[in-house]
Amino acid sequence: xxxxxxxxxVFIADDQAMVRQGFGALLAAQPDISxxxxxxxxxxxxxxxxxLRPHVVLMDVRMPxxxxxxxxxxxxxxxxxxxxxxxxxxxxxxxxxxxxxxGMGASGFLLKDAPADELxxxxxxxxxxxxxxxxxxxxxxxxDVTRRRTPRRSTALDVLTPRETEVLELIAQGLSNQEIAERxxxxxxxxxxxVGKVLGKLHLRDRAQAVVVAYESGLVVPG
Numbered sequence: 001x002x003x004x005x006x007x008x009x010v011f012i013a014d015d016q017a018m019v020r021q022g023f024g025a026l027l028a029a030q031p032d033i034s035x036x037x038x039x040x041x042x043x044x045x046x047x048x049x050x051x052l053r054p055h056v057v058l059m060d061v062r063m064p065x066x067x068x069x070x071x072x073x074x075x076x077x078x079x080x081x082x083x084x085x086x087x088x089x090x091x092x093x094x095x096x097x098x099x100x101x102x103g104m105g106a107s108g109f110l111l112k113d114a115p116a117d118e119l120x121x122x123x124x125x126x127x128x129x130x131x132x133x134x135x136x137x138x139x140x141x142x143x144d145v146t147r148r149r150t151p152r153r154s155t156a157l158d159v160l161t162p163r164e165t166e167v168l169e170l171i172a173q174g175l176s177n178q179e180i181a182e183r184x185x186x187x188x189x190x191x192x193x194x195v196g197k198v199l200g201k202l203h204l205r206d207r208a209q210a211v212v213v214a215y216e217s218g219l220v221v222p223g
Contacts, residue, residue, distance in 0.1 A: 007033060008032055008033045008034070008055050008056060008123060008124065008127040009034050009035075009036045009052070009053075009054040009055045009056070010027055010033055010034070010035050010036065010054055010055065010056045010057075010058065011036055011037050011038065011039070011048065011049055011052060011054040011057045011058070011084070012027075012037075012038040012057075012058045013038065013039045013040075013041075013042065013045035013057065013058065013060055013063065013068065013071065014038070014040070014058070014060040014063070014089065015040050015041060015060060015062075015064055016060075017040070019060070019089075019112065020038045020040075023058060023119065024038060026116055026120070027119070027120065027123060030120055032124070033120070033123060033124075036052050036054050037052050040063070040064075041063045041064045041065035041066060042059075042063050042064075042065055042066030042067055042068055042070055042071030043065040043071070044065070045057070045059065045063075045066075045071045046066065046071050046074045049075050049084055050075075050078060053080075053082050053084060054084050055082070055084065055127045056084065056086075056087060056107075056123050056126050056127050057072075057075060057084050057085070057086045057087065058087050058089055058110075058123075059071060059075075059086050059087065059088050059089060059106075061088055061089065061090045061097055061101075068088060068089075068097075069097050069100065069101055072086045072088065072101060072104065073104055076104055076106070076205070085107045085126050085127065085129075085206070086101075086106045086107060087106070087107055087108055087109070087110055087122060087123070087126050088109045088110070089109075089110055089112055090109055090110075090111060090112065091111070091112050091113075102208045102209070102211070102212055103209070103212055105205040105206070105209060106208060107126040107205075107207075107208050108125075108126060110122050129206055129207070156202065156213075156217060157202075157213075157217055157219060159201045159202070160197075160198060160201060160202075163184075163194060164194050164197055164198050164201070165219065167180060167194040167195060167198060168198050168210060168213075168214055168219060169219055169220055170183060171195065171198075171207055171210050171211065171214065172214030172215060172219065172220040173220065177191045177195065178191075195207070198210060
């Protein structure tokens, strides 16, 4: 999570100069966001992200030299602090890489043709440690889990308290902290505490991985 009042630093990796310039101008115009660099391919992105340590990396899926998935894998494997969060950019919401990217720790997917305000919101959401999963992407994730294996309740979730398990289930359903608080009749700060404990106990990077675990473990069964 970023420090209070500190600008959210963003790095943009895309092989199209117009995309880099357009996204960069839009984000740089926000008072709480600072664009610290960009790259035309995955190899340069990995090198520059390691040097600049931005809060959020906007990573195109398909790029030359090294594709976005491989670049994201390198970035997310870097355990040094501060650790960058990766938001994948794609032209298609049914991209074949969705499941693998979320599984490795990407914080979500954003369509390149998303409205400007959605891009800005996405950066802020991811910077705060939340996942950004569009409904179509979530459906694809569920379908992939179902296709790969029949979910069975895992003993890995036994480390969670009943309330933490309930919070994990609601995360997997796509609810925000505020929505979970309203559902459980508790304060939003209490929900944040529960979410932090869930991620810590299950050794997860963020909510995106929590969604994967919830379906893989059988806690949430695809309907």
